[in-house]
Amino acid sequence: MVQLRSGVRHGQLPKKKELIAPIKPPPPTRQAKNRKKKEKARMVRKPQRRTRQKQRKEEDENDGKNVDNCNVSPPLKEVQEEGDQKIVRNPRKRTRQQQSKDEVEDENVVVKKVDNCNVTPLKVQEGNEAARVSGGGTEQDDFFGTTDEDDCFGTSDVDDEENTDPVPELVQVGGSPAYKVERKLGKGGFGQVYVGRRINPPNPDEKTGPGAVEVALKFEHSSSKGCNYGPPCEWQAYKALGGSHGVPQVHYKGQQGDYYIMVMDMLGPCLRDVWYNKFPSISMSSIDMVICIAIEAISILEKMHSRGYVHGDVKPENILLGLPGTPDEKKVFIVDLGCASRWRDSLTGLHVDYHQAPDDFRGTIWFASVHAHLGRTMSRRDDLESLAYTLIFLLRGRLPWQGYQGENKNYLVCKKKMATSPKALCSACPEPFRRFVEYVVNLKFDEEPNYAKYVSLFDWLLGPNPDLRLISTDGATKLLREFDHKRGQSTIEEENNERPNKKVRMGVPATQWISVYDDRWPIKQRYLYNMTDERLSLHIEKGKGDGLFISSVASSSNLWALIMDNGTGIYAQVYEVSPDFLHKEWIMEQWEHKYYITAVAGASNGSSLVVMSKGPLYSQQSYKVSNSFPFKWIRKKWREGFAVTAMATAGSTWAIVMSRGTGFYNQVVELDFHYPSEGLHKRWNAGFRITSTAATSNQAAFVLSMKRGQDDDQIQETLRTTAFPSTHVKEKWAKNLYISSVCYGRTVS
Numbered sequence: 216m217v218q219l220r221s222g223v224r225h226g227q228l229p230k231k232k233e234l235i236a237p238i239k240p241p242p243p244t245r246q247a248k249n250r251k252k253k254e255k256a257r258m259v260r261k262p263q264r265r266t267r268q269k270q271r272k273e274e275d276e277n278d279g280k281n282v283d284n285c286n287v288s289p290p291l292k293e294v295q296e297e298g299d300q301k302i303v304r305n306p307r308k309r310t311r312q313q314q315s316k317d318e319v320e321d322e323n324v325v326v327k328k329v330d331n332c333n334v335t336p337l338k339v340q341e342g343n344e345a346a347r348v349s350g351g352g353t354e355q356d357d358f359f360g361t362t363d364e365d366d367c368f369g370t371s372d373v374d375d376e377e378n379t380d381p382v383p384e385l386v387q388v389g390g391s392p393a394y395k396v397e398r399k400l401g402k403g404g405f406g407q408v409y410v411g412r413r414i415n416p417p418n419p420d421e422k423t424g425p426g427a428v429e430v431a432l433k434f435e436h437s438s439s440k441g442c443n444y445g446p447p448c449e450w451q452a453y454k455a456l457g458g459s460h461g462v463p464q465v466h467y468k469g470q471q472g473d474y475y476i477m478v479m480d481m482l483g484p485c486l487r488d489v490w491y492n493k494f495p496s497i498s499m500s501s502i503d504m505v506i507c508i509a510i511e512a513i514s515i516l517e518k519m520h521s522r523g524y525v526h527g528d529v530k531p532e533n534i535l536l537g538l539p540g541t542p543d544e545k546k547v548f549i550v551d552l553g554c555a556s557r558w559r560d561s562l563t564g565l566h567v568d569y570h571q572a573p574d575d576f577r578g579t580i581w582f583a584s585v586h587a588h589l590g591r592t593m594s595r596r597d598d599l600e601s602l603a604y605t606l607i608f609l610l611r612g613r614l615p616w617q618g619y620q621g622e623n624k625n626y627l628v629c630k631k632k633m634a635t636s637p638k639a640l641c642s643a644c645p646e647p648f649r650r651f652v653e654y655v656v657n658l659k660f661d662e663e664p665n666y667a668k669y670v671s672l673f674d675w676l677l678g679p680n681p682d683l684r685l686i687s688t689d690g691a692t693k694l695l696r697e698f699d700h701k702r703g704q705s706t707i708e709e710e711n712n713e714r715p716n717k718k719v720r721m722g723v724p725a726t727q728w729i730s731v732y733d734d735r736w737p738i739k740q741r742y743l744y745n746m747t748d749e750r751l752s753l754h755i756e757k758g759k760g761d762g763l764f765i766s767s768v769a770s771s772s773n774l775w776a777l778i779m780d781n782g783t784g785i786y787a788q789v790y791e792v793s794p795d796f797l798h799k800e801w802i803m804e805q806w807e808h809k810y811y812i813t814a815v816a817g818a819s820n821g822s823s824l825v826v827m828s829k830g831p832l833y834s835q836q837s838y839k840v841s842n843s844f845p846f847k848w849i850r851k852k853w854r855e856g857f858a859v860t861a862m863a864t865a866g867s868t869w870a871i872v873m874s875r876g877t878g879f880y881n882q883v884v885e886l887d888f889h890y891p892s893e894g895l896h897k898r899w900n901a902g903f904r905i906t907s908t909a910a911t912s913n914q915a916a917f918v919l920s921m922k923r924g925q926d927d928d929q930i931q932e933t934l935r936t937t938a939f940p941s942t943h944v945k946e947k948w949a950k951n952l953y954i955s956s957v958c959y960g961r962t963v964s
């Protein structure tokens with residue numbers, strides 16, 4: 216049975232915000248206005264925002280099933296123009312002839328130079344400028360040390376102040392009393408935390424609050440990356456969250472010399488130190504202790520999230536117990552709001568928009584969610600995934616992705632996280648931990664986590680007497696009541712036996728054909744696949760004779776696939792099969808003759824098929840061959856007014872072609888170790904359409920664009936099939952859906 220997956224995008228108006236662009240699209244023609252009016256009248260059928268229910272249903276249809284035929288809703292466009300164009304269907308059997316070629320190892324960037332052209336940068340959605348990588352400043356290199364402890368948690372609290380001025384001996388900021396700076400409590404990549412002892416306290420027994428004898432002083436140097444724009448953004452987050460359940464209160468703050476200083480409640484040890492037995496009076500060896508921490512941390516995150524914030528860096532180092540000898544000593548706190556961000560817009564109350572910037576990593580490598588690794592906008596699910604890894608670490612003392620080194624460790628750790636099943640991750644842990652992991656890694660970007668359910672998963676493992684608990688779980692009482700109220704005590708077990716109904720991250724990785732279809736006026740299109748190098752010229756020439764030019768190329772098992780049609784606007788075309796990925800000299804020569812790369816494919820043996828054409832109104836072109844997906848380079852070229860116009864892979868090597876004068880005014884990338892179904896749906900809803908695809912056996916990349924004068928209602932569909940989708944293409948043609956790009960590589964089944 217053919218295994219087929221499909222994603223369907225039916226036209227929707229992009230959000231107004233997304234339409235603001237440096238290049239203004241031309242005013243709509245009268246025809247377009249009339250069409251818009253008609254469409255408006257039918258708007259009920261295509262609401263601007265799909266309801267979550269509908270969206271889920273659509274995604275379930277697209278991702279969760281194996282079906283024999285296309286699962287496609289009818290197109291919205293009802294007018295179908297009769298034309299004299301014929302659909303050509305021409306699949307032919309080819310003999311297989313494998314060729315071995317040299318492996319590609321080089322990395323090069325080639326740019327076609329042109330004289331002064333006017334450049335308008337593409338809209339680039341920037342990541343958070345104050346984005347932080349914990350435990351090391353700008354790079355994660357400090358994070359993996361040599362000893363086990365450093366390896367695990369990052370910068371240890373060994374004195375290491377060669378780069379910063381010494382902290383002041385006396386502190387008085389923002390109307391605070393004066394404090395003498397005493398011993399160091401901890402240090403991260405950005406701040407240092409010291410005990411501050413109040414000078415001449417009126418009440419020497421006061422242990423908490425603004426008048427406490429001992430406080431925690433967090434120093435952040437003004438030259439630190441988090442202070443590029445003034446006081447650390449953490450201040451804002453503490454202002455909103457400080458003093459609420461599980462977050463210490465900041466009593467005073469201000470600048471003294473070169474330091475921004477916060478005066479906050481002093482807490483006890485962090486879980487990292489407890490885990491390393493630095494506090495023998497508290498033992499982390501008890502499973503009950505970890506269960507209590509799970510319950511309480513979930514309730515703290517619930518509270519934080521209910522106030523519109525995500526923490527962004529949940530890890531053992533940032534979870535602290537209360538100060539020993541105070542009523543808080545059995546309580547749990549979460550500190551360090553340096554990576555906190557809003558998941559809910561404070562003005563509109565709406566969920567923040569989805570975005571992915573694959574090089575914009577925030578957090579701590581070991582504990583970061585896979586979405587954080589992939590540079591996706593942080594949302595509530597990320598905190599819970601990081602908490603899950605924290606809990607498993609506390610139970611097992613090790614995480615499966617521990618110990619990766621080198622430049623691409625972010626990539627390797629993320630890949631490992633995605634490849635580790637919850638079952639394997641939680642082996643030897645009590646069952647609720649696995650269920651918790653399953654729930655949280657499957658949360659969607661804007662899905663509301665079921666905190667009450669997660670708490671109840673753990674709570675029934677503990678005895679009923681709260682006084683006997685090693686750590687107070689009082690903060691979760693409300694959530695538990697809520698859960699009991701909703702489900703009834705008798706059904707808890709039943710509830711616990713439920714599996715998450717959508718297993719986004721748990722599919723079996725597969726290598727498949729990914730084909731993308733656009734609706735358009737009828738054109739003549741032809742596909743050819745399983746073609747050897749030798750047979751290419753025969754079919755390309757035949758196609759040319761029929762008025763067809765190559766629009767897309769791909770490769771599987773060192774055999775080529777070609778899409779040819781008469782809807783490309785191309786009037787002259789050349790191509791070359793080369794053992795190189797890519798053949799620089801040939802490309803430069805064709806550039807001289809005013810041909811531009813319009814399609815490119817690489818075979819796993821390292822050879823490439825490059826198609827260059829006259830017709831597209833590009834003014835300049837540039838390409839890069841790289842051993843990893845070169846998002847930084849793409850981002851740089853976006854700023855220079857280039858847009859991605861073709862992509863290919865050969866083995867694990869990427870080639871990206873970018874051009875100027877494309878008509879695209881906004882472009883984004885979706886890159887994932889699995890097929891990024893959710894991301895594509897989010898982008899489609901925002902008005903983007905896929906314009907390039909490529910995949911290795913590890914990752915799939917999609918470039919989505921907004922084009923000047925684009926039809927907002929354009930339907931786009933994707934298919935994932937184990938075999939080349941020959942029969943499906945015909946069904947698509949019958950609906951005026953034509954292949955716009957195709958590639959072979961990583962998906963998930």
Ligand SMILES: Nc1ncnc2c1ncn2[C@@H]1O[C@H](COP(=O)(O)OP(=O)(O)OP(=O)(O)O)[C@@H](O)[C@H]1O
Nearest residue numbers: 349350401402403404405406408431481482532551
């Ligand atoms: N209020 C507090 N009371 C006691 N110890 C604290 C307090 N706040 C922080 N610490 C200690 O200081 C350490 C560093 O603090 P924090 O995580 O806020 O610094 P950071 O530089 O922002 O860290 P990171 O590099 O992880 O972002 C914590 O791990 C904890 O051990």
